[in-house]
Amino acid sequence: MGGGKALQAPSRRAVLGLLSSACILPGHALQAQAPARPGPGRGFGYEDVVERAKALAKQPFDAASATIPSELSKLTYDSYREVRFRRDKAFWREGGSDFRLLPFHLGFLHDKPVQIHLIDHGTAVPIPFTTGLFEYGKVPVPKGLSPALGFAGFTVTTNLNDPKVQDEVVSFLGASYFRLIGRGHRYGLSARSLALDVGGQQPEEFPFMRALWVEEPTPDTTELVIYALVDSPSVTAAFRYAVSPGLETHMDITATIIPRREIERIGIAPLTSMFQAGEGDLGLRTDFRPEIHDSDGLMMNSGSGEWIWRPLRNPKALRISSFHDKNPRGFGLMQRDREFGSYQDLEARYDARPGYWVQPQGDWGEGRIDLVEIPTDNEAFDNIVACWTPNIPLPTGQATELRYRISALSTTSLLHPYAQVHQSFAGSDIEDGVAEGQGRKRFIVDFAGGDLAYYQGAPDRLELVATTTGGAITTKILTYHAPLKGVRAIVDATLPDGQSAELRMFIKTRNRTLSETWTATWSVPPGDTARAQVPQAQPARQ
Known part of the structure; x- marks a missing residue:
């Protein structure tokens, strides 16, 4: 987005298939290879990640550390697809928990290394990279990779749809993207931790996760807690994600954001989706399918209590719509049409894609919900973004904390009593x-x-x-x-x-x-x- 050249990429449903099948920090900011030991009397937690974000914000952005070996960046889509995590090596198999953690291998488009840590009894211990965790299929097993290489991200499985079956419930992969799904859902739209200059005059900047920490679950754990350190040339940030799987999986998020410069268009709680054709778009259909979209509308609950529905469109030219508000109560990109007959797609199953509903907590002040719609003739591309943009830029060099919840929903009918x-x-x-x-x-x-x-x-x-x-x-x-x-x-x-x-x-x-x-x-x-x-x-x- 932001006017940049479109990259050559595989079809969108193929990328989604990677999710289902399936960065080293600067030395002056954090010693990623060593266990992160908390202060006396407490375990490693969100405050420690915030301190790392504050320290990182005081230093120049280090782009050199966010690179991977050339043999991995040269992997093609087909060769990267051969590399899969060995499920028999999944973390937490022996702990009695319902959760399993499976890292993603670096390579192909996923070229930003992230260090993944497990917090065990208050101490954060990094997961060392080893090729023994992966199956490489027809791809030669790479040699000489450092244990400090890191990963592309991870997915977590749990007993989401069946008490005896492990299904994916949340994944972190690519820049600051993440996804969560509820019972019966298929992966569709994505959430992001931050969005910078979406629809602005300059190319969009993509903050990325340098490190992730996951609290090791116990047999009684029903809420999985994840921390992230996010970095980019313009901003650093710390995030806490508390994931509660279920019929409507939700994630409670705390974000501490520290801009390195004044950012005019910073997107809070950004959502990214795809809309190619809806019920009234006869001229945009490319085959037998009546509709092609991950989301069909932007839903909003304003600070005054009004409920608003804005149908998505695939415009002829870039279109940005802004809905000004004060302390919004909720917004989200929703898939309201749940009828299979509206899509007739046995593979993509657009009827099973969730909607994401964002509920701000506390005082978010004055700002606007921005909706960005980009024309597309291919479902392989995400062309819809929705986010909250504050009227006043966040103070440079200072930490701003925001809280909100994202819920993966199958229906919007329970959100309000109106038609x-x-x-x-x-x-x-x-x-x-x-x-x-x-x-x-x-x-x-x-x-x-x-x-x-x-x-x-x-x-x-x-x-x-x-x-x-x-x-x-x-x-x-x-x-x-x-x-x-x-x-x-x-x-x-x-x-x-x-x-x-x-x-x-x-x-x-x-x-x-x-x-x-x-x-x-x-x-x-x-x-x-x-x-x-x-x-x-x-x-x-x-």
């Missing part, structure tokens, strides 16, 4: 009766759930509220939708050439709100404007 957007369409441009120099478009939104079924015998008591930030609303139609036990809202809007506007609509009865608010941005291009250059989507994983 939800079932589907929405942007119709063709309307030409009849439109004044010169203006554009007109029809929008169709179906609402269902909540208390709408109660009004099926008296739909005249329902009111469609529609507003626009530009142009005018010319038509409003509200019809009861019997198959959904909901309503269909139809709105025609006009807009002068060369302008854009934000359209909003919701359902109410008298002074009572009955639905969440649907919102979308639309624009009318100038009549003589040539087609703009189309930015390229980034590879699915950095």
Whole structure:
């Protein structure tokens, strides 16, 4: 993202397959090979990682240490796929815990070494690299690699779907990316620890994890605690992730962020996903599948309590939408459509991809939820980013602590009691009766759930509220939708050439709100404007 050249990469579902099958710190910052011993009377914990982040922030960024041997960086996609962790070597097999830890090998696109430590009785001991932990298939076993080499990341398995079967529940792989899934989920969108300059004027910067620490679980452990030290030219940070697997796996996160410079666009709790085609995108389909996406909407709960649904789109040009707020209560990229028939994909199973719901804790102040949508013609690329961006840049050289929870959800119906957007369409441009120099478009939104079924015998008591930030609303139609036990809202809007506007609509009865608010941005291009250059989507994983 950020205007950089797109890398050549395998298909996105192939990269996802790597996850399912499957950096040495600067010496002046931390002696990675030696056990990290806590101060007297306490075990190694988050405070120790924060101190390392603060010390690292006072020194120039060390790029040389974040490299790997050339024989590993030259691995191709196919050869890297041959390298797999030996499950019989999984950590914690003998401890009676339900958790297992399996590191990822360095190589191919995964070229940032990370030291992985196990915290055993208060002492953090690094896992030494050895080729004996991996199967190399047809790839020659590399020689002479240092025990301090590190790994690309790790995955953790547990009894997620069956008490007798180990399934992946969380993984950390690539830059500061991580994923978590709940019961019945397939890997889909990703979370990141930090995002810098997403959609900005300069190329995006990708902070990466230099070290990870994992508290060794006991037989009674139900919450796995992980720490991370994150670094980049512009920022250092410490993170604590507490993972609770289950029907809806959630992760409680504490972040301590220390900018090395003033960062205008710093993304907090960033989520990255893919959207190529939805129910109304007939022209974007590339094969028999009706829809192709990991997420179909941005859901928000504003600081004032309003629930908002913004359907995702695959735009013709880079589009950034900002939703200003103060102390937001929640936001997330969600996969609301769970019907297999909407996707017809037996391999990707987009119907089983989770949504990620972020719940800020404490005072996040004033800022905005940024939604970045990049055009793509290939599902191999992640082209959607959502994150919180503070209005005031975080203070340079000072530590700022933020807390939030990310939950992997199968449904949004339990988040609030209102009717939800079932589907929405942007119709063709309307030409009849439109004044010169203006554009007109029809929008169709179906609402269902909540208390709408109660009004099926008296739909005249329902009111469609529609507003626009530009142009005018010319038509409003509200019809009861019997198959959904909901309503269909139809709105025609006009807009002068060369302008854009934000359209909003919701359902109410008298002074009572009955639905969440649907919102979308639309624009009318100038009549003589040539087609703009189309930015390229980034590879699915950095």
